[in-house]
Amino acid sequence: MVTPAELDAADPIGFARERFILPEGVIYLDGNSLGALPRATPARLAAVIEREWGGDLITSWNRHDWIGAPARVGAKIAPLIGAAADEVIVADSVSVNLFKLLAGGLALRAQQDSGRRVILSEPGSFPTDLYMAQGLAAMGGAELRLASDIPAAIDGDTAVVLLSHVHYKSAAVHDLAAITAAAHARSALVLWDLSHSVGAIPVDLGGAGADMAVGCGYKYLNGGPGAPAFAFVARRHQAAFASPLSGWMGHAAPFAFTDDYAPATGIARLLCGTPPMLSLLALEIGAELIAEIGIDRLAAKSRALSNLFIAALAGAPGLQLASPTHTRGSHLAFRHPQAHAICQALIARGIIGDFRDPDIVRFGFAPAYLRFADVAAAAAVLVELLDTGGWDRPEFHARRAVT
């Protein structure tokens, strides 16, 4: 039997943990919600704030290429998702980018078949995906339909299929290539939400011939709280692609200050307003670091970490794995009738996972900074809590505002 310490000693990306700053006495199993702080980020942000903003002020847009940052950081994310550098841009939030791409995708599809107005998604998707589609539908010209069997539900009304690649709760993975192909076979486009994929498991948008995608900067990319998101539009669609959020940063000549909008060439037309530069430049550090460690090694370690966790919990009373045993993302969900109290009891012991209504406790295994020893130790505490009922104390039942 190989010990966790031996696994750590043999870990080819074990070096990466030192590239992060992590709190003492905490085992952080929530990197799927908010990634940890890269060690290089504080000094870089201090330089951005003090030297670039404070010292060079407005001239930093040129001198420090702030103006190029959305495309530059997008290009650094691109290889993690099988995209070309000029197919990805960083802008706004996942939610806002969903709106741009849903509306743009519908308009693109309508150029060929104006009768197609359905956005097809599945019940239980990450809420903002459904909410943004509902907001767009309420403006008229689109309809959101939900179906559990997506390939079977794609029909002649379907304009855009909207799916999370990795499910935020269960970590179930959709077959990106197969669903893209099924949609294309019925002349529909697909918009993939890669928020729980990027930086954790390999994604090959190019190989699948994918159309559009969005993803999150503050989970496995470690860009910091609320880091801006990214948007992907396949190069073949870009020239005809129109974002309804046609802000000045996506203009062909933003500093010509003309009255009429003309979209920038290529992916830059997905920009809207002035990007939040502090948050964007923090994301650059995180994305660079993940790209350097390498997605294949990260994915392999993620798999090994979560397999270790599952094995250590085998037979723990009342706990039921709610994630797939085979293909899955980098987190695990377990059902337990007292999931909330268990989550709180773990936090009190320095183990940070999260609770998802009504009965899910979720653990993320961010492979860049978690050790096998951490995962084994967390599992041991969880087994102890379940064996002893140590979670059943009044303070663990109180509900928090945010989880």
Added chain:
Amino acid sequence: MVTPAELDAADPIGFARERFILPEGVIYLDGNSLGALPRATPARLAAVIEREWGGDLITSWNRHDWIGAPARVGAKIAPLIGAAADEVIVADSVSVNLFKLLAGGLALRAQQDSGRRVILSEPGSFPTDLYMAQGLAAMGGAELRLASDIPAAIDGDTAVVLLSHVHYKSAAVHDLAAITAAAHARSALVLWDLSHSVGAIPVDLGGAGADMAVGCGYKYLNGGPGAPAFAFVARRHQAAFASPLSGWMGHAAPFAFTDDYAPATGIARLLCGTPPMLSLLALEIGAELIAEIGIDRLAAKSRALSNLFIAALAGAPGLQLASPTHTRGSHLAFRHPQAHAICQALIARGIIGDFRDPDIVRFGFAPAYLRFADVAAAAAVLVELLDTGGWDRPEFHARRAVT
């Protein structure tokens, strides 16, 4: 004759300059594009990054009230614009907020009169205002019309009047109360862009009975490059107000993870995705500082600074004031056929203004950190350059990508 040094000595807000970090050897007349760095910001952001993000990780959403930051910072901006604390929220960019409010305003108006679909604005408005309206119009259901005489152009088709309170180029000021009243008299709503007003001149949205407004966080509020923007919706409109960008952060219960969108009570429904927390918490420092200095004192000093500049330039050859001599914002525009080269020649002398196509050189007088002596010195250099033709060198004619 009172000297600039005497004016500085008598300046009731002269203390405020020390609350900023400013580069040596530079006179910064572009705080209307990017505000300067508050002295408190680097340490605060270092704490946010290292202690909150790095140390407390996901628990910071509760422990450090990240979740409350958009409303909290909005409430700090509110008194600067004559709004109640629960009428302002910080979110996204000016551009994105324009889209929310234009679409929401049109829908609100359509509840009473579905025939109204015109957004009325003026030619030469700040581009993103027009571009966002064009993007919305291209989705159907809205039409953008431009007119130079806005009060005369408001008619039975007008749903929303969209105007900058202070013009980004000329600093001309619209009469916010009078135009709001004229619009209301014809049953139209008004959306005010306060980007060049907030923190520089008094705004009284409440006194005017204004409907909606947006504004910029990175100009006179000193929130840092690309700081998030704010949105105002009058309390009386909030319950019926629907943002088409209905993201999860604007949901009544974001962490219930339900499939159906239900807007939060009040202004929080204007939130969309997860806010860029580093940029948002930097804005909090800047907004607090401006509120503490006080908008009336800031406006009075701004006026005195720009009057001094105008007086010092009287008779400078070839330069023509392109800003109003009476009511105006906190910057000045001058026309000169060689405005670009003049702007570059000033930068080479450490005086940072900006150029706006085709023939405008623009100077901002951020009253929180500029001294009378700075403004007098900048004017003296400009007079010298104009008297001697010192701007007419090849390196000053080369165009930069961004100004």
